[in-house]
Amino acid sequence: MMHYDVVIVGAGLAGVTVALSLPPQLRIALLAKDQLDLCASDRAQGGIAAVLSADDSLAQHVQDTRVAGAGLCDEAVVQHIVAQGPASLDWLCSQGVAFSRDAQQRLHLTREGGHSQRRIVHAGDASGHAIMKALHAQLRQRPNVIIHEHMLAIDLCAAPDADAGIAGLLAFDQKHFCQKAFVSPHVVLATGGLGHLYSKTSNPACATADGIGIASRAGAAMRHLEFIQFHPTCLALPGAPAFLISEALRGEGAFLRRPDGTRFMPAHDARAELAPRDIVARAIAHEMQTHGLDHVLLDITHRDAAFIEAHFPMILQRCLDYGVDVRRDGIPVAPAAHYSCGGVATDTVGRSSVPGLYALGETACTGLHGANRLASNSLLECVATGRALANHLAKSARSVTAPKSTDAAAAAEVRAQIDAQAVRMQLQTLMDTAAGLLRHGSTLERAGRQIRQWQDQLGLPARWADSLRERLELRNMLDAAALIVDAALLRRESCGLHQRIDGT
Structure with missing residues (x-):
């Protein structure tokens, strides 16, 4: 039985943001299901959405989020989180994240589906990896953060008083084959998504709905769980993983075509390839079903080869590994489970309906995404809510005694x-x-x-x-x-x- 001020389950962007933002005098346990860098955040290609251009505005970002969310976004939450974009990016830069920059050394902005302006700050086409590499390096320098790798969360510990909420977390140490109890007044679930509920997913193997399961058994309220986002363009080759092909390709002019070369998105939506993900995914599924296809093609061969090499080096190399040269060939793609817009119902500082239990990132549902997530809003939400939760926990005086059961x-x-x-x-x-x-x-x-x-x-x-x-x-x-x-x-x-x- 180990005692901590805060226990964080999950080593992705949301959980690590909390750990790095908490005061150094607090003793923090950070639990990773596998090794530290195996998380969905590390796989994010597109980037983080923020209003930085003079041509853009917070009102436009809010409107784009609202439209993508099909009217079910929480308006106050959208306005609050979108407004945190510039500060969230400042914080990431201060942690050593090396984002792509233009010739004037300003943050380079790209565009993705559903966005009316260029507002995606990125690090090439491997933004998540660049972000998590920098943050994990910072994390290892924090003596107050104890990292527990290969620690599998089991269930929350109930406080002795039935109405007092939770008092910690039970976990299975996969290295030493034993159960451990983490006693704490604050448990943060940032366990990522649930993509492996489906046969095809862009998610890492650890995305098995752990946070949803654990929180639901503790009686936490849920919200919007029916809204599962399928990324429209995941690599669709026999024997290859469902590798995500970034929305940014379509933002930079890539077309969706049938294998015979026919472009089809303009017939489905006036925004064509720049329509929100749900529309594009259903359009692709319709084309596949109608024409008996197992994939369609994502084609950016009309762009200069040097441009592709500079902007999408990781995608280019991964596709080359499977015999597809993005500079000359269309990429075989099909929809795959990608992101849960719903989750544990929380406010903008991560508080759930259970005292002492918090949820962040894809595990949570703040109301930002509504019925469909706007591209690159998720990393913004991780940083904005993670920093807000850290500020809240630094001021919290909640305390617990030993949990009712640790077996x-x-x-x-x-x-x-x-x-x-x-x-x-x-x-x-x-x-x-x-x-x-x-x-x-x-x-x-x-x-x-x-x-x-x-x-x-x-x-x-x-x-x-x-x-x-x-x-x-x-x-x-x-x-x-x-x-x-x-x-x-x-x-x-x-x-x-x-x-x-x-x-x-």
Whole structure:
């Protein structure tokens, strides 16, 4: 049993921003499920949205966010977070992040789908890696931040008083095969997304809805879980991972074409390739279904080769690794699960409905994204809310005594054991069909019944080292899937990322 002032679960941009922004006198535990740099933030290509140009304005950024969010954004939250853009970038620069700059050494701004202006600050086409490399280097210099790698969160610890919220977190040390209890008045869930609920995803392997599962079992309120964003352009080659092909290619003029060369986006939306992601993803899915295709092509070959090499070096190299030369060839792409716009319901400082529990980044839902996330708003949200939470925690006087229980194994029911790997694959196929780009009420109902059956059958293994990770991940995935299906059933009308083909 270890005592800390703050426990942060997740080593991506949101969690690390909190750790770096807290006062040095606080003792902080930062838990990474795998090694420190394995997180979705490290994979982000596009960048961070902020109003920096004289041609731009906060009102335009707010409006673009509102339009992309299909009217379900929280207006006050949008205005608050968008206004934090310049300060968030200043903070990142002060941490040593090397963003791309123009000939005058000003931050270079690019444009992405859904944005009316150039406002995306980036580091080539590997912005997330540049950001996280700099922040992780800063983190290792903070003696008050104790980094626990290969630490798998299990569940929150309840305070002795039933109404007092949480008192810490239980975790499984994957290196030493033992359970550990992190006692703390403040637990921050910044565990990333839930992309591996689906068979194709741009997310790293650790994105198994852990924060949603853990928070839901503690009774935290959820919001907008029906809105799952599928990135429209992920690499679609047999044997290759669903590598994300940045929105910035379309921002810099790339066209979407059928394999025969026909451009199709103008027929789907007046904004063509610069339409928001939900529209582009559904347009691609429509073209694939209509014409019997397993992919379409993203074509930027009309741009100068030197421009492509300078602006998209990582994408160029990754595609070359799989035999595709972006300078001469169209890139085979198809939609893949990418981002959850919903999550644990929080305010703009990350507070959940459970005292002492906070959520940030993709794990949380502040109301910024509404029914569809505007490109590059997510990294902005991570920094803005992470810094705000650190400021809040620095002033908080909440205290706890030892938690009511620190033994997850003893508390677990003994239930029938199931093949976790087989059920995981079946769950992914089920979610593709029932809660993917298109949804139908009867299909969602059948999915809900099957998920509940799996939940009833799942049990923890007898020994801590015996397949515990895959079962804990599956438990979180099933809990999150049940919540997503329920939310999708409740919203009968189509809106943003949620399309009910039987709805109103």
